Amino acid sequence: MPFTDGGMQYLIGGARANLGIKKGRYLFEVKVVEAHNPSEGAQRSFRSTVSRNLVRVGFSTQGTSLLLGEGGDSVYFDNDGFYVADQKRESTSQRFSRDNVVAILLNLDAASPNANTVDGVRVAQPQKLPEKLLGKPLFPHVSFKNITLHVNFGPPSVPLPFTCLSVAEVPTADGVEAPAPTKDGKYEVIFPVAVPDEGTFDWLDDFLDKNPKYVELSDRAIIKWAEKSGISHTEQSTWKHCNDKPDPQFRVPLLDDFSARRVIQAVAPTQPRHYIVMEVKSNLVKEERSQLLKRFSENYFKTVAEVVMGEPPADFKEKVHKALLTEKQEKATQDWKRRKMEKEQDGPIGSWSVGVLRKVTCQMQCNVKAHQERLQRKRQRELEEAKKRAEEEAKRKLEELERQAAEAAAEAERAAQAAEKAEEEKKEGEKTEGEKGEGESQASTVVPGNDVQDYSEAEAGRAKTEVKEEKEVKDEPKTEVKDEPMPEVKQEPEELDEPCPQVVLTEEDKAAWFRKKATPDLTSWTLGSGLEKGLGETQVIGFETALITCSLHLFLTQVASNYIRKSKISNRIEDLMPGDWPLELRIGISWMCITHTHTF
Structure with a gap:
């Protein structure tokens, strides 16, 4: 039913x-x-x-x-x-x-x-x-x-x-x-006694993995049960949210006020099975602890105090360090993927909704600044590449002009040499013909040798003029390049693909015994509401099975005192009340403290 x-x-x-x-x-x-x-x-x-x-x-x-x-x-x-x-x-x-x-x-x-x-x-x-x-x-x-x-x-x-x-x-x-639950007919009910925020729930998860026969009784277990039953809840933290007393926000009044806790507390003692009662505060405070013990007073239950304080064993530290390394690696991988995606898209990711945009405004501003710097470096590289191409093109054209001018000069020199050789041959021919024709008539008015000489001199003059013009054309590009030299700009190396970073634990991480979680085990106002009243006494009193020795008692007292001292420094005391001292003496001490502070 x-x-x-x-x-x-x-x-x-x-x-x-x-x-x-x-x-x-x-x-x-x-x-x-x-x-x-x-x-x-x-x-x-x-x-x-x-x-x-x-x-x-x-x-x-x-x-x-x-x-x-x-x-x-x-x-x-x-x-x-x-x-x-x-x-x-x-x-x-x-x-x-x-x-x-x-x-x-x-x-x-x-x-x-x-x-x-x-x-x-x-x-x-x-x-x-x-x-x-x-x-x-x-x-x-x-x-x-x-x-x-x-x-x-x-x-x-x-x-x-x-x-x-x-x-x-x-x-x-x-x-x-199925194997019998117990041989002697006794079922254990374990009450973990632990200092808040010192691996309490990490120890519980590890214990349940090694001992699946135990049933967890806690508000956390009720939330998990509701999730497995198809009831969803928001993960937004509130002022009263903590690991010991979470605020699930199911939007169902009978689940949000943990009315199911009352039914479970009434039914669980009637079902003989192994339980582990995870109540961080109630297991520390004497009055609340005694109420929990009364529920499991049947003769088939055996109450056990599991003291989880001080330095944990080596296997627990190893698991903590492994979890720390996994968290750091996941964070580094996510940052690397974000940078890689922004680089591939050449800018910050768009298409954000208004609600998400409000949450990532600062990050987007950093992305826009980085995007502008990338664009500036990109334009600088493009400008340098364009200047480099212009210099190479000018150098190529200059070499082409020099080659053409050299070919023209060589051709002009060959033409001049051919003209001089032809002129010499003509002079020698005229001289030979003059010696042969001395006896001939001297009445002729036409002298062919003068016409040939005048023609040769005109051709040589034109060739020299062409060579001079070609030399001027040859020298002209050199003068332009020398007048406007290209500035030399140091090219920035290309950005290489960033590999996925591999993180390692620091010395501080290796020295840590417990993980620091975003959600505390107890709220600050719970710590300041008389928690030291229960911590000041022996934690294991009232249990059927507990290693109550002198050294354990001293150890628990020392751990409790250190935790109370630290909590009083970092938390506000909610139930602070005046003592039994006379008013005059109380005022005198306060004034003395103030005066001492000023003089110091």
Whole structure:
């Protein structure tokens, strides 16, 4: 039967049988007796994704969570017609509700055609089991919310069209019993006694990992239970939020005021099992600690004080250092990814919403400044590259002009030499002809030799003029380059891709025993509200099992005194009241302190 008071109507319950099936074909039945519709209070400002009435029928391995479906070591059918296996949800069957009887069959018979399947009789086809569940004993398991169930492990209430034994008829060869919780019939109830903010909840997580048989009783456990039941909450911290008494903000009055705590505190002592009561403040204060001890006064409970103070063991330090390194590496990796994304996009990331933009204004301003510097360096590099290209182009053109001028000068020199040679040949020819023709008539008025000489001199003059002009053209680019020299600018090296940084622990990190968390174990006003009254006495008094020795007592007293002294310095004392001294003496001491302060 479910609890439907004090916010328990929002939480999923679960129950598992103490007999597992490792081979064969067996079934059990579940009948939905009634469906509850409890009141949810005067105000309800949320809409849950999980239905109000819920039934899950299936199998799981020993040691898994009692909430069927948490983790991958279970399979089940639900009342909405879905089959869930290996974290996958598929619609495979019909819906069922109040007054319906559902029989679920587990087939582990290797000779059967439907071996290693689970079957909801008459409403679903056989479904395969996940591979990681094959070969493991599977225990009948049910989970429910606002539903009253009747579980039948005996013969089926309705005749079946085939022969199949029930879970109650499982022989010893086909089944395995769950180990007995205790040998002496005693169940331990552990009360951790620890100094706040010194690895209290880290120790608790490590303890629960090593001892899964213990059930945590704390406000933190209630929040986790609600989350597993499909109730979401905001993660925004408030002034009264701390690890010992968190403020979940479910927007559900019966969950936000922890009304479920009252129901759990009343029911837990009636269920014989191992508990660990995680109350940081209540385990330290004598009056509150005595009230917690009274709840577990039954003879099958054994109260144990677990003192978690001082220097932790080496394995705990190693885990703390590993967690610190992981946090630092994640932060460095996120910063590296942000810088890389901004570099690829050549600017800060856009498309921000108004709400996000308000939160990252300072960061955006830094990004804009860095973006402007990158653009300036980019423009400087482009300008330098353009100047370099201009210098290379001018140098190339100058070399081309020099080459052309050299070719023209060589050609002119060859033409001048050819003209001089032709002139000499002509003079020698004229001289020879004159010697031969001395006897001829001297009355001729035409002298061809003078005409040839005048022509040769004119051609040589024109060639010299062309060579002079070419030399002037040759010298002209050199004069322009010398008049306007290009300035030399040192080029900045290209920015290389930044590799992902690998962080290491500093000496301060290696010397740390505990992690500093953003959320404290206790609020400042709780520390200033008379916590030293409980810390001033022996912490382990009143427990059935505790190592109460002289050295332990002195150690606890010393640790408590140091913590009280530090808390008084850093926190405001909320319940400070005048003492029994006379008014005149009290005023005199105050004045003396003030005078001493001024003179000092």
